[in-house]
Amino acid sequence: MSDQARVLKFQIFRYNPLKKGDKPRMVTYEVTEAPGMTIFIALNEIRETQDPSLQFDFVCRAGICGSCAMVINGQPDLACRTLTANFKDGEIKLLPLPGFELIGDLSVNTGKFMRAMSERIESWIHDQHADDVNYDKLEERMDPDVAEEIYELERCVECGACVSACATKRMRPDFLSAVGFMHLARFALDPRDKRTDEEFYEIMGNDDGVFGCMTLLGCEDYCPKDLPHQTQIAYLRRKMALIK
Amino acid sequence: MKVIYTDSLVIGGGLAGLRVAIAAMQRGYDTIVLSLIPAKRSHSAAAQGGMQASLGACVKGEGDDEDVHFGDTVKGSDWGCDQDVARMFVNTAPKAIRQLAAWGVPWSRVRGGDREVIINGEKVTITENHEAHGLITARDFGGTKKWRTCFTSDGTGHTMLYAMDNKAIELGTEHMRKGKGVPSPYGDHLWLDITLLGRKHIEKNLREVKEICEYFLGIDPVKEYIPVRPTQHYSMGGVRTNATGESPTLKGLFSAGEAACWDMHGFNRLGGNSVAETVVAGMLVGEFVADYCAANPLKVSTATIAHFLKKEENKITDLLVRDFGENPFELKAQMQKIMMDKVGIFRNGPDLEQAVEELTVLNQRARNIALRNRISSSNPELVEAIRVPKMIKLAQCVAYGALLRTESRGAHAREDYPERNDRDWLRRTLTTWKDDGSDLPDISYEDLDVMKMEMPPGSRGYGVDNIILHPDSEKRMAEIEEIKKTNSAADRLELQQLLNPTPIPEKFKGKNERIGRGYK
Ligand SMILES: Cc1cc2nc3c(=O)[nH]c(=O)nc-3n(C[C@H](O)[C@H](O)[C@H](O)COP(=O)(O)OP(=O)(O)OC[C@H]3O[C@@H](n4cnc5c(N)ncnc54)[C@H](O)[C@@H]3O)c2cc1C
Ligand code: SF4
Ligand code: FES
Numbered sequence: 035m036s037d038q039a040r041v042l043k044f045q046i047f048r049y050n051p052l053k054k055g056d057k058p059r060m061v062t063y064e065v066t067e068a069p070g071m072t073i074f075i076a077l078n079e080i081r082e083t084q085d086p087s088l089q090f091d092f093v094c095r096a097g098i099c100g101s102c103a104m105v106i107n108g109q110p111d112l113a114c115r116t117l118t119a120n121f122k123d124g125e126i127k128l129l130p131l132p133g134f135e136l137i138g139d140l141s142v143n144t145g146k147f148m149r150a151m152s153e154r155i156e157s158w159i160h161d162q163h164a165d166d167v168n169y170d171k172l173e174e175r176m177d178p179d180v181a182e183e184i185y186e187l188e189r190c191v192e193c194g195a196c197v198s199a200c201a202t203k204r205m206r207p208d209f210l211s212a213v214g215f216m217h218l219a220r221f222a223l224d225p226r227d228k229r230t231d232e233e234f235y236e237i238m239g240n241d242d243g244v245f246g247c248m249t250l251l252g253c254e255d256y257c258p259k260d261l262p263h264q265t266q267i268a269y270l271r272r273k274m275a276l277i278k
Numbered sequence: 279m280k281v282i283y284t285d286s287l288v289i290g291g292g293l294a295g296l297r298v299a300i301a302a303m304q305r306g307y308d309t310i311v312l313s314l315i316p317a318k319r320s321h322s323a324a325a326q327g328g329m330q331a332s333l334g335a336c337v338k339g340e341g342d343d344e345d346v347h348f349g350d351t352v353k354g355s356d357w358g359c360d361q362d363v364a365r366m367f368v369n370t371a372p373k374a375i376r377q378l379a380a381w382g383v384p385w386s387r388v389r390g391g392d393r394e395v396i397i398n399g400e401k402v403t404i405t406e407n408h409e410a411h412g413l414i415t416a417r418d419f420g421g422t423k424k425w426r427t428c429f430t431s432d433g434t435g436h437t438m439l440y441a442m443d444n445k446a447i448e449l450g451t452e453h454m455r456k457g458k459g460v461p462s463p464y465g466d467h468l469w470l471d472i473t474l475l476g477r478k479h480i481e482k483n484l485r486e487v488k489e490i491c492e493y494f495l496g497i498d499p500v501k502e503y504i505p506v507r508p509t510q511h512y513s514m515g516g517v518r519t520n521a522t523g524e525s526p527t528l529k530g531l532f533s534a535g536e537a538a539c540w541d542m543h544g545f546n547r548l549g550g551n552s553v554a555e556t557v558v559a560g561m562l563v564g565e566f567v568a569d570y571c572a573a574n575p576l577k578v579s580t581a582t583i584a585h586f587l588k589k590e591e592n593k594i595t596d597l598l599v600r601d602f603g604e605n606p607f608e609l610k611a612q613m614q615k616i617m618m619d620k621v622g623i624f625r626n627g628p629d630l631e632q633a634v635e636e637l638t639v640l641n642q643r644a645r646n647i648a649l650r651n652r653i654s655s656s657n658p659e660l661v662e663a664i665r666v667p668k669m670i671k672l673a674q675c676v677a678y679g680a681l682l683r684t685e686s687r688g689a690h691a692r693e694d695y696p697e698r699n700d701r702d703w704l705r706r707t708l709t710t711w712k713d714d715g716s717d718l719p720d721i722s723y724e725d726l727d728v729m730k731m732e733m734p735p736g737s738r739g740y741g742v743d744n745i746i747l748h749p750d751s752e753k754r755m756a757e758i759e760e761i762k763k764t765n766s767a768a769d770r771l772e773l774q775q776l777l778n779p780t781p782i783p784e785k786f787k788g789k790n791e792r793i794g795r796g797y798k
Pocket of ligand 3: 091092093094095096097098099100101102103112113114115
C-alpha cells in the first residue's frame with residue numbers, strides 16, 4: 035500500500051421520482067479513500083459533505099440486515115461489506131437494484147416486494163394445533179442436525195440480490211424468484227410445518243413458480259449469503275414434478 | 279386531515295414491537311405496526327449471541343431454574359433493576375423460547391454424547407445427557423452461574439425476528455416507512471483472539487463474525503487476531519414504565535424492549551437478557567395492552583390531533599424556509615465525539631462536566647438547523663434535522679445523569695467515586711424535559727425499596743466489592759431469614775411467592791417443566 039491516499043471516483047445514479055422535473059442521470063463524486071473504507075462509509079461521507087439529498091439504505095452496516103444491496107460495478111452486492119480497496123482503478127459505479135420499485139437514487143423498496151412474497155408463499159409454520167401448545171411443558175424435540183439444516187436455509191436476509199440477478203424475473207414480472215424458493219425449501223424441510231406437497235404445489239407448481247426457472251443461476255452467483263440455490267431449486271422441482 | 283383509526287398502534291417492528299402486536303391481534307384488536315424500516319431489518323436481527331432462559335437442558339445448565347436466573351439478573355443490574363419485573367421476566371422466559379420454537383425458530387439442540395468446548399480459555403470435553411437429546415440447548419454468554427443462553431448457530435436474532443415477523447404477517451398488518459443507517463466512527467482498538475476455538479467452531483457458530491473479518495478486514499479469524507474497539511451497543515434505561523409496561527405519566531402509552539425502562543437491567547444488562555426482554559416483555563406487556571384496549575374505548579378528540587399535527591408541520595416548515603443555520607450532520611458528529619471522549623466506559627467529574635456544557639451548547643445550536651436540500655419528501659437531510667436535536671437531548675440526559683451520580687454502579691464507572699454507594703444512590707435517575715426550548719433536562723430520582731426486595735443488595739460476585747451499604751439491607755436479610763424459618767416446609771416456588779408476590783398474567787402463570795426435574 036502506498037501512503038498516498040487514493041481519490042476514489044464514484045459514479046452514482048441519481049433520480050428522485052417525487053421531485054417534479056427530476057430526470058435520471060449519473061453524477062460523479064470524488065472521495066479520498068481511508069483505510070478499511072466500505073461503500074457505506076463513502077456514501078455517508080458524500081451525503082454529509084457533498085450532497086445531503088443522496089438516498090441510500092443501510093441499517094446494520096455489518097452484512098446482517100439485507101438493506102443495502104445495490105449494483106456495484108455491474109454486480110449486485112451488499113454495499114456495507116464491500117471494501118473500496120477491492121476496486122483497483124478506484125472507479126466505482128453504483129446503480130439501484132433493478133426489479134424493485136425505486137424510492138430514489140440508490141434506495142429501492144425491497145420491503146414491499148418481500149412482504150408480498152411472504153404473503154404469497156405464506157412464510158410461516160402451518161400447524162393447526164400450534165396455538166394449543168402448552169409452553170410450560172418440555173418443547174417438542176428436534177434432531178440437532180435437522181435444526182442446523184433448517185438454519186442453513188434460513189440465512190437469507192431478503193436483500194434482493196438474487197431477484198435483481200434473475201433473467202427469468204426480467205421476462206416474467208410475477209416470477210417468485212430465488213428468495214421465495216429458498217424460503218419454501220426452508221419450510222418444506224421443517225417438520226413443524228404440516229403443509230403437504232400438494233399444498234406446496236398450489237404455491238409454486240407453475241411457470242411463475244419453480245417450473246418457470248430457466249436455471250441461469252444468477253441467484254447462486256450473487257447471493258451474498260452463499261445460499262445453495264441450485265440444489266434447492268432442483269430439489270423443489272423434483273418434489274413438485276412428482277405431484278402431477 | 280385524514281385520521282387513521284386503530285385499537286393499538288405499535289411504533290417499531292423489532293422483536294418487542296412485533297410481539298406486542300401479536301398479543302393485541304390475538305386478542306382481537308386492530309393493530310398497526312409503524313416502522314422506519316421493514317420489520318425484518320430491525321436491529322433485533324443482529325443479536326447473534328442468543329437469548330437467556332433457564333431451560334436447563336444442556337449439561338452445563340443442569341440445576342438452572344427461574345431463581346438462579348433471577349439472581350444473575352439482579353446481580354448483573356447491580357441491584358438497580360425492578361425485582362418484580364425481573365421476577366415476571368425469569369418466570370416467563372422459558373415459555374417465550376418454547377413459543378418461538380413452535381413459531382419456527384430452529385433453536386440449536388442438545389446432541390447427546392461428548393463434545394469439545396472452550397471454558398476459560400481451555401479446551402475441555404463435556405458429555406451431554408442422552409435423555410436431553412433434541413431439546414433446546416444453551417451456551418455460556420458470561421456473567422451467569424449456568425449456561426443459559428439459547429441460540430441458533432450464529433444467527434439467533436435473525437431467526438427470532440423472522441419467526442416473529444412471519445407470525446405477525448400471518449395475523450395482520452404492518453406498515454412501514456423508509457429509514458436510515460447509522461454511521462460508524464473509527465478509532466483505537468484492542469485485539470481479540472478466537473483462534474483457540476478452531477476452524478470448525480468458527481465456521482459454524484461464528485460464521486457471521488468470520489464473514490465480517492473477511493469482508494471488512496481481509497483477515498482470517500481462524501488464524502489471526504481480530505482488531506476490536508468498544509462502542510455503544512445497547513441503551514440501558516428508556517421510557518419509564520411500571521411493571522405492566524404502562525407509562526406512569528401518560529395513560530395508554532406502553533413501552534417494551536430496548537426503548538423501555540421496564541427495568542429488568544438496572545445499571546448493567548446481562549448478555550442474552552436483552553433479546554429475552556424483548557419477547558418476554560412483548561408477551562406480558564402485550565396482554566396488558568390488550569387489557570387496556572378492552573377497558574378503554576377509543577376516544578380521541580380530533581382537535582387534539584389537529585393541534586399536534588400543526589405543531590409538527592410548523593417544525594418542518596421552519597426547517598424548510600430557514601436560509602442559514604447549522605448543519606445537522608456536523609452537530610451529530612460533534613455529539614458523538616463528546617460522548618465517545620468524555621462519557622465513555624471510565625468517567626470522571628471534570629470530563630462529565632465539560633461534556634454537559636458542550637452538549638448544552640449543541641442543544642442550543644440545534645434549534646437553528648438549516649437545510650441545503652430544501653424539499654419536504656424523501657429527504658435524508660430533513661430526517662437528520664428532525665432526529666439530531668432529539669439525539670442531542672438524549673445524550674444530555676445520559677451525560678447529566680452520569681455527572682450527578684457520584685458513585686460507581688454497573689456500567690457506570692466513576693474514577694473519582696469508585697464505590698457502589700447503596701446508602702445514597704440506590705435510586706433510579708429520571709429525566710424529563712419541561713419543554714422543547716429547555717437547555718437541560720430536569721432530573722429527579724425514584725428510590726428502590728430494599729424492604730420489598732426478594733434479594734437485598736449484596737456482593738455482585740465480579741470485580742472488587744467496594745460497597746457503602748444501605749441501612750435497610752441487613753434488616754431485610756434478617757426478615758427474609760425469618761420468613762424462610764417460619765415457612766420451612768415451603769418449596770422454592772411457594773417461598774418465592776411469599777418473598778415477592780408478583781402479579782403475572784393468568785396465561786403465563788404455570789410452572790415450567792425441565793428435563794430430569796419435572797415441574798419442581
Ligand atoms: C450488534 C448487536 C448484537 C446484539 N447481540 C445481542 C445478543 O446476543 N443477545 C441479546 O440479548 N441482545 C443482543 N443485542 C441487543 C438486542 O438485540 C436488542 O436490545 C433488541 O433486539 C432490541 O429489540 P427491540 O425490539 O426493542 O428494538 P429493535 O429491534 O431495535 O427495533 C426497533 C424498531 O423501531 C423502529 N423505529 C425506530 N425509530 C422509529 C420511529 N421514529 N418511527 C417508527 N419506527 C421506529 C425500527 O424501525 C425498528 O423496527 C445486540 C444488539 C446489537 C445491535
Ligand atoms: S437468497 Fe441470497 S440474494 Fe436472495 S434475498 Fe436471500 S440473501 Fe439475498
Ligand atoms: S446495512 Fe445491513 S446488510 Fe448492509
